[in-house]
Amino acid sequence: MAVAKDFAMSDNERKLRVLIVDDEEDLVTFLAKRLFKRGYHVVTTTTGPEALAIATRESFDVAIVDLKMPHMDGVEVIEKLNVLQPFLESIMFTGHGNTETALEAGKLDVFKYLTKPCDFEVIIEAIEGAGVQRRNKLREQFQEKLQDVMEHASTPRDILEASNKLREEYEQD
Amino acid sequence: MNRTNNKLNTCLQDLDATLGKLRDAGQSGELIQEALEISANCQQMSAETESQLADTRARLEHFIEFAPLSIYIKDDQLSYQLMNNTGLETLGKNEQDVIGKTDFDLFPAPVARRINKREKQVLETGRTVQFDGVLPLDNDDRYYFSATLFPIDRDDKIIGLIGLVEDHTELHTSERALSQQKEELSEARSFLRGVLENSQDIIFLTKPTGKIISINNGAVASLGYTNAEATEKYAKDLAVDPQQMVDLFKEAFSSGHSNCFEIKLLRRDGSEVIGSLSLTTITDQFGHIVEVAGICRDITNRLKLQEDLIQTERLAAIGKMAAGVAHEINNPLAIIEMISGVIDETLVDAEIDAESRSELREAVDSLLLQTRRCASITHSLLGFSRKSKGAKISVKVTDILDELIALMRPELRRIDVTISKDFTQDLPLIETDITLLEQVLVNLVRNALDAIEEKAPDSPELGISAELCEDPDEGARIAITITDNGIGIEEDNLNQIFDLFYTSKPPGKGTGLGLSIVHNILNKLGGDISVESEVGVGTSFTLMLPIHS
Numbered sequence: 001m002a003v004a005k006d007f008a009m010s011d012n013e014r015k016l017r018v019l020i021v022d023d024e025e026d027l028v029t030f031l032a033k034r035l036f037k038r039g040y041h042v043v044t045t046t047t048g049p050e051a052l053a054i055a056t057r058e059s060f061d062v063a064i065v066d067l068k069m070p071h072m073d074g075v076e077v078i079e080k081l082n083v084l085q086p087f088l089e090s091i092m093f094t095g096h097g098n099t100e101t102a103l104e105a106g107k108l109d110v111f112k113y114l115t116k117p118c119d120f121e122v123i124i125e126a127i128e129g130a131g132v133q134r135r136n137k138l139r140e141q142f143q144e145k146l147q148d149v150m151e152h153a154s155t156p157r158d159i160l161e162a163s164n165k166l167r168e169e170y171e172q173d
Numbered sequence: 174m175n176r177t178n179n180k181l182n183t184c185l186q187d188l189d190a191t192l193g194k195l196r197d198a199g200q201s202g203e204l205i206q207e208a209l210e211i212s213a214n215c216q217q218m219s220a221e222t223e224s225q226l227a228d229t230r231a232r233l234e235h236f237i238e239f240a241p242l243s244i245y246i247k248d249d250q251l252s253y254q255l256m257n258n259t260g261l262e263t264l265g266k267n268e269q270d271v272i273g274k275t276d277f278d279l280f281p282a283p284v285a286r287r288i289n290k291r292e293k294q295v296l297e298t299g300r301t302v303q304f305d306g307v308l309p310l311d312n313d314d315r316y317y318f319s320a321t322l323f324p325i326d327r328d329d330k331i332i333g334l335i336g337l338v339e340d341h342t343e344l345h346t347s348e349r350a351l352s353q354q355k356e357e358l359s360e361a362r363s364f365l366r367g368v369l370e371n372s373q374d375i376i377f378l379t380k381p382t383g384k385i386i387s388i389n390n391g392a393v394a395s396l397g398y399t400n401a402e403a404t405e406k407y408a409k410d411l412a413v414d415p416q417q418m419v420d421l422f423k424e425a426f427s428s429g430h431s432n433c434f435e436i437k438l439l440r441r442d443g444s445e446v447i448g449s450l451s452l453t454t455i456t457d458q459f460g461h462i463v464e465v466a467g468i469c470r471d472i473t474n475r476l477k478l479q480e481d482l483i484q485t486e487r488l489a490a491i492g493k494m495a496a497g498v499a500h501e502i503n504n505p506l507a508i509i510e511m512i513s514g515v516i517d518e519t520l521v522d523a524e525i526d527a528e529s530r531s532e533l534r535e536a537v538d539s540l541l542l543q544t545r546r547c548a549s550i551t552h553s554l555l556g557f558s559r560k561s562k563g564a565k566i567s568v569k570v571t572d573i574l575d576e577l578i579a580l581m582r583p584e585l586r587r588i589d590v591t592i593s594k595d596f597t598q599d600l601p602l603i604e605t606d607i608t609l610l611e612q613v614l615v616n617l618v619r620n621a622l623d624a625i626e627e628k629a630p631d632s633p634e635l636g637i638s639a640e641l642c643e644d645p646d647e648g649a650r651i652a653i654t655i656t657d658n659g660i661g662i663e664e665d666n667l668n669q670i671f672d673l674f675y676t677s678k679p680p681g682k683g684t685g686l687g688l689s690i691v692h693n694i695l696n697k698l699g700g701d702i703s704v705e706s707e708v709g710v711g712t713s714f715t716l717m718l719p720i721h722s
Contacts, residue, residue, distance in 0.1 A: 024504050030511040037518060068500075095503035117507035117548045120514045 016131045017059065020044040021051040021077055022066035022093060031064075034120060040127070048072030048080075055084045062111075062130040064123075067094035078108050087138055089130035093118075135171075142170035187211050243318075243338035249331065251275055251292050263340065265311050284308060295322045295334045305341070317345035375438070375448060375469040381462045383407040383422055395471050397441035408467060413437035413445055425452040425465060435476075438469065447473045499551035506547050513540045549579050567602040568610075570639050570651050570718070577614050578637070584619070588626050588633055595638035603651055603720050609694045610718070616691050617655045617714050624659025624712055634658045642717065649720050650700075656713035662706040670704065 018040050022028045028044045035042045043058065045051045048069060055063075063081055067074040078090045092113035111130040114122065149162040166172070237244050243260030247253055253271045261268060264279070276285035287306060295302050301323050308316040318338045325333040369376055375392040379385050388396075388403040396403075396411065408422065409415035417436060424431035430453045438446045448469040455464040517537045520530055578585070578592060585592060618635070625633045636656035643649055662670060671692040695702050699719045706712040 024508060026508045027504065027511055030508065030515050034511065034514055034518060095500045095507075116503040117510040117544060119545075120511070 015039060015041045016061045016127060017041040018043070018127060019051060019054065019060040019063040021048060021063065021069070021074070022046065023069045024066070031123070038124065048077040051077055052080050052084065055081055059085060060088055061134050062089050062091060062127050064091045064093050067092055075108060078110060082109070087134050089134045091126050091130060138170045139172065142166055142172045145170070185215065243340070245336045246325070246333060247292065247336070248333045249296060251289065254333065260338065263316060280308065292322060292334060295324050296331055299324045299326065299331050315342070317341040373471070375471065377403070377408065377467045379408050379465045379467070381465060383409055383465070386464065395446055396438065402441070411438050413439055421450065421452055422465065425454050426462060429454055435472070436469070446471055447476055502547070503551050506544055506551065510541065510544045513537050513544065565604050565606050567604050568607055569602055570600055570653060571596045573607060573610060573614070574637055574639060574653070577611065577618065581615065581618055584622060585635070588622060590622065590625060590633040590635045593634065593636045595636065597640040600639060600641055600651055601649070601720050603718050605698055605718060609698060613691050613694050613716065614653070614655070616688070620688070621655055621657035621659060621712070624661070625657050626659070628660040628709070630658050647717070647719070650717045651720065653716045653718065654713055656711060658711040661708040661710055661712055662704070663708055667704060667706060
């Protein structure tokens with residue numbers, strides 16, 4: 001039975017929250033261990049449906065998703081994760097540097113695809129890059145919405161309330 | 174007629190004599206009686222003569238009218254006085270159209286002049302003239318004739334001529350038709366001979382005994398025998414299994430023909446040709462078999478192609494499987510890599526002595542290195558089995574060459590070849606179809622290795638170089654050169670090596686497809702391939718690849 005394992009520690013600083021979805025349990029376990037050591041908040045699962053269940057409860061910055069999995073493949077998982085969490089950046093993890101998959105991943109708006117086995121530092125780099133991209137997108141969207149509010153809100157109080165709401169929604173400090 | 178006239182003359186002389194005597198003697202009664210008798214005689218004779226003359230004329234007229242000859246009579250002005258029925262019918266005219274007219278009234282001037290010239294000759298010389306000619310008729314037909322012209326003389330003066338004209342039209346046309354038929358026949362024959370002679374198929378003709386009478390050019394080319402050499406042989410001598418040929422002949426004798434889809438024939442040099450043979454017996458008008466014709470299509474290449482296709486399919490299947498295996502291995506490899514990393518990281522905090530730590534660290538490094546090696550193999554395999562999508566992407570040629578060397582390492586190691594790389598640094602990226610380029614390179618390296626293996630030099634060497642090449646016509650291109658120190662290629666064969674099915678390798682080893690595929694692929698990629706080689710020294714293939722496709 002696949003069980004979600006939470007490696008999260010005390011959330012003193014803003015750690016990147018990583019969701020790992022791969023049917024290779026050993027891979028998931030050791031990858032999570034190493035990422036945790038590097039200071040990431042990591043949640044793992046070995047099936048797509050469980051990953052979606054987790055994503056309804058908890059928000060993530062980056063998802064590392066294996067392409068080939070039984071029941072629900074990585075493409076479908078990423079599609080559904082994107083619906084649940086529009087700002088979640090995905091990294092496709094695959095045993096095959098297949099062009100077709102890469103193309104499909106391109107349609108999917110995947111931040112990067114990595115071929116197994118992959119150097120750990122390359123994975124770290126990808127996660128960091130994905131994190132930066134996510135923050136940038138959030139900021140952009142926040143600025144846009146804020147502009148919108150400034151133009152349409154009537155009172156300063158409205159503006160403040162709206163901008164505070166936006167700040168929360170788009171994770172801006 | 175002369176005889177009658179003579180008689181008549183004799184009678185008249187008698188009459189004269191009698192009348193003279195009558196006058197001299199004055200004795201009238203007897204003499205007059207006599208004269209009367211003579212006169213009666215004369216009259217009788219004259220009547221006889223007249224009837225004979227009429228008879229003769231009637232016969233002559235009949236002959237003239239109904240002779241199968243055209244007959245005419247002209248006066249000394251060369252106007253028609255008479256023309257018989259046959260003549261009129263031939264010309265398609267009535268008597269009144271002709272009589273009193275000259276040829277210039279009847280025929281086109283050039284024709285009339287020609288006839289006129291001959292007829293004048295007759296009038297002038299008084300000799301018979303014969304000539305052949307042709308007349309255009311009103312119905313656009315042509316009338317070929319042979320004419321004989323006789324002079325008519327009276328009192329040593331030529332007063333006209335008679336023309337006898339024989340119709341040669343039928344003779345002429347049948348002659349012409351015959352010669353045309355002959356021509357057509359010889360044309361058809363030479364066409365057929367050309368087809369048979371130059372057919373790529375092996376065609377031979379034998380006596381019923383199987384003794385070869387002749388072979389065509391196709392057979393000369395395919396089997397290597399000259400026609401003279403072949404005629405020394407029996408058909409069964411051409412077969413690898415003579416009995417098979419004998420059986421085919423027997424079958425042909427009984428049913429008129431026989432077929433064999435696959436028969437092995439022997440070339441002059443002892444090698445084999447696989448052919449699809451059919452024998453047909455040729456019989457004379459009595460049904461006796463006089464010759465046997467054999468037509469045989471060389472299907473060696475077709476069979477080879479079939480085999481190669483099967484081989485290619487098999488390779489594709491193996492490639493697919495290899496890709497699947499590689500994919501499956503990547504997961505455990507990823508895990509090994511991950512665990513190695515975990516061990517490495519754990520070592521940092523582990524409470525062990527420094528020596529153990531460094532030993533373990535070394536072990537883990539080695540583990541990571543080997544994992545990466547495995548990964549490079551599986552990635553190459555996956556890359557290689559990838560089907561070409563026809564997509565061109567920008568690539569670094571040197572990366573592809575490095576990947577190629579990694580992929581082919583097992584083969585390179587087998588013959589312990591030293592690889593010397595000579596890559597110009599920072600070459601521009603080229604836009605190309607990697608899968609196809611890889612296929613070309615693998616082919617060339619395999620060929621190089623085969624050439625090296627065959628020669629087995631003390632120090633096998635494979636050189637791979639990549640450099641930028643500026644050409645005023647072609648622009649900037651990248652040249653990839655693969656050099657070996659193998660057996661080399663004979664100069665005579667150099668221009669054939671890119672031909673389909675050309676191979677110097679023993680049967681079963683080379684398909685003769687490799688380099689022709691290489692050539693085709695390079696055409697597709699917009700590149701070129703050239704070769705330099707020296708027997709016993711080595712060969713070097715150079716690919717020129719455009720930077721932009």
